[in-house]
Amino acid sequence: MKSQKSRSSGVSLTLFDGDGRARKSAAHALRVQLPDGRSLTLDLSQADLGVVALLAEHTDTHQQAGLLVRPDNHDALSVAVTAAPLTTTTGTPATPPALELEVQHGDGIGKGNGLPARRKLETWVKSALYADAALTIRFVGEEEGRTLNRTYRGKDYATNVLTFAYAEREEDPVSGDIVLCCPVVEAEARAQRKPLEAHYAHLVVHGVLHAQGYEHEDDAEAEEMEAIETETLQALGYADPYRAEKTERAA
Numbered sequence: 001m002k003s004q005k006s007r008s009s010g011v012s013l014t015l016f017d018g019d020g021r022a023r024k025s026a027a028h029a030l031r032v033q034l035p036d037g038r039s040l041t042l043d044l045s046q047a048d049l050g051v052v053a054l055l056a057e058h059t060d061t062h063q064q065a066g067l068l069v070r071p072d073n074h075d076a077l078s079v080a081v082t083a084a085p086l087t088t089t090t091g092t093p094a095t096p097p098a099l100e101l102e103v104q105h106g107d108g109i110g111k112g113n114g115l116p117a118r119r120k121l122e123t124w125v126k127s128a129l130y131a132d133a134a135l136t137i138r139f140v141g142e143e144e145g146r147t148l149n150r151t152y153r154g155k156d157y158a159t160n161v162l163t164f165a166y167a168e169r170e171e172d173p174v175s176g177d178i179v180l181c182c183p184v185v186e187a188e189a190r191a192q193r194k195p196l197e198a199h200y201a202h203l204v205v206h207g208v209l210h211a212q213g214y215e216h217e218d219d220a221e222a223e224e225m226e227a228i229e230t231e232t233l234q235a236l237g238y239a240d241p242y243r244a245e246k247t248e249r250a251a
Helices: 120-127 142-153 184-193 196-211 217-234 244-251
Strands: 003-007 011-016 024-026 030-032 037-042 052-058 066-071 098-106 134-141 161-165 175-180
Touching: 011 052, 024 217, 098 120, 098 184, 134 142, 134 196, 142 175, 142 184, 161 196, 175 184, 175 196, 184 196, 196 217
Parallel strands: 098 134, 134 175
Antiparallel strands: 003 011, 011 024, 030 037, 037 052, 052 066, 161 175
16 A cells, blocks of 8 residues: 655545455545454545554544654655455445557567466556546567657667556546567567566556556655555465565665
């Protein structure tokens, strides 16, 4: 679970359901119900000031014991929660975002050769989708990948993933093209000793977040994206895609 500051008091939470789909929800508190009747409540109303209050309560006495936590840039609090399916304010099950997905293959790129099946692609895209979207995923060779990167990014080399987001305003429907350069992805997976499927899953999730306006131009943005990607990939059953980088940074 990843939290971020909102414009008002409280925070915006990114929640993951049993299928690994991410959802955003504004909240002033997060309550975790324990099997023995006790509960833990995270008071998020002052999170924008860097203060999170952790309260423990027992349903028999309704007495609370509090612990004040002041997180900094180097510490984090992780909470593992087994929860019921997400619901709306009326108690009805929340409807997952609608997805219109087109899958394309560039010249010389066959549907086999280690490429993920459409069903997997849909699962990966939906896991990182917060709103209805129309997206295209295109698998290309090195020549097309290099041409696109040179034409639209001014960089004369093929890169692993390019995202072209077309929504101009926050309220516009999510739409975009996600271009994956197969030779680059395969070479990276070998060099990083990652399963090819796991690397494709990561890059698809990364591209879907870009299509929704996420960026990593500065440290704060990069940290947010990495956290969402890591939790999304782990919810899908894959390892932390940034594990090696985190190990290097910690050394």
